[in-house]
Amino acid sequence: MERGKSWVDYYGNKAVRIPKQRYFCWTTVMCALCLLTKADGCPAHCTCRESTGIVTCQSLRERTVPTDLPQWATTLVMRGYNITTLLMDTFSPNGTELELVNLSLSGNNIQIIEAYAFLGLVRLESLDLSHNRLVYIAAEAFGGLHKLHYLCLNDSSLGFAVVQVSDALETVRLRNLKTLELSGNQLTTAPIANLDALNLEVLVLTNNSIQTVGKEDVSSLYKHDNMRVYLASNPFKCDCELEGFYIWLTNSSQCPDASMLQCSDPHRKKGIPLEKLRRGDLDCTNTSLETESYVFLSIVLALIGVVFLMVLYLNRKGIKRWLNNIREACRDQMEVYHYRYEQDSDPRLANVAV
Known part of the structure; x- marks a missing residue:
């Protein structure tokens, strides 16, 4: 060279x-x-766009949440991780506060959310935990999310964990939470009364297994008349237990998808929209009359029994005398039969007869 x-x-x-x-x-x-x-400073397995403030991460092997996010990041979207458990201070291991406003953790196999798992996200307004398999949610799981106004838990296999969600939301007093989505979780009851402490504006309960809405839940709906409840794709049982909810539904505009609510049981009402039912179709009148009939019959029988006992008590001496006469008559009759038997069994009388 x-x-x-x-x-x-x-x-x-x-x-x-x-x-x-x-x-x-x-x-x-x-x-x-x-x-x-x-x-x-874009983390591994992530794509960063500073112009929009969005960081998108996708990995099938990672088990931890990336914490070395850029300072300008306001939205973090994670897909396909195998996180399993959100530990305390997951997003702020060093006690630092992130600028995240939107956080999507959909489809990351999350099963457990421990207390203060989102600590450090003081500016977070939207949290998406859908398409996970949540089995345990600590009472202080959402501690520190005072600005949170949107929480999505769709298709998270909540089951009995829905009670834990209600307790967690009530414990930390998320007064700013306006929208809660619980669609596709196979819920058998509507947890409306359990969320009474919140000031929700939108509650999504579609695509569950809700058959009826209890009296306490209906009372809560009357109390929070500014809340919108979505209940489509639920197998409602159109019987007398649904009467309170039916009255609320036909006299309120709080259910935007009311026209999509249908009966699934009994079979003769299957597929009939709830709005097209008549109050008499819920079979509450016949049930009420039958109950009143049984009550009336019980009262009549009780009165007859009391009268009978009073008659026996007032005529106890005459009844005793009558019983004694019957006993004496029976005794005399038995003595006659005994005498005749002795006469027939005497062998001397038999010889005389021969």
């Missing part, structure tokens, strides 16, 4: 001669790109 004229660089197996000036330019560009990438 001639000194001062060119530099030899290797690209693959080929030697490429690059002029000295171009070599320094290329090196400068590469260093600048490296410094820019390092300054950007």
Whole structure:
């Protein structure tokens, strides 16, 4: 190589001669790109867009949440992680506060949320935990999320954990929570009364297994008349227990999807929209009359029994005398039968007869 004229660089197996000036330019560009990438601070398996503030991460192997997020990040979207458990201070292991406003953890196999798992996200307004398999939610799980106004738990296999959700939301007093989505969790009852302490504006309970809405839940609906409840795709049982909810439904506009609510039981009412039912179709009149009939019959029988006992008590002496006469008559009759038997069994009388 001639000194001062060119530099030899290797690209693959080929030697490429690059002029000295171009070599320094290329090196400068590469260093600048490296410094820019390092300054950007985008975590592994993630795509960062500073212009929108969105960080999108996707991995099938990672079990931990990336914490080395850029300072400008306001939205974090995670998909396909195998996190399993959200521990305390998951998003702020060093006690730092992130600028995240939106956090989506949908489809990350999350099963357990421990207390203060979201500590450090003081500006968080939207949290998506849908499409997970939640089995345990600590009472202080959402501690520190004072600005949270949207929580999505759709298709999270809640089951009995829905009670834990209610307790967790009530414990931390999420007064700013306006929208709660619990769709697709196979809920058998509507947890409306359990959320009475919240000031919800939208409650989504669609695509569950709710058959009836209890009296306490209906009372809560009357109390929070500004709340909108979505209940489509639930197998409602149209019997007398649904009467309170039916009255509320036909006299309120709080259920935007009321026209989509249908009966699934009994079979003769299957597929009939709740709005098209008449109050008499709930079979509450016949049930009420039958109950009143049984009560009336019980009262009549009780009065007859009391009268009978009073008659026996007032005529106890006459009844006793009558019983004594019957006993004496029976005794006399038995003595006659006994005398005749002795006469018939005497052998001397038998010989005389011969």
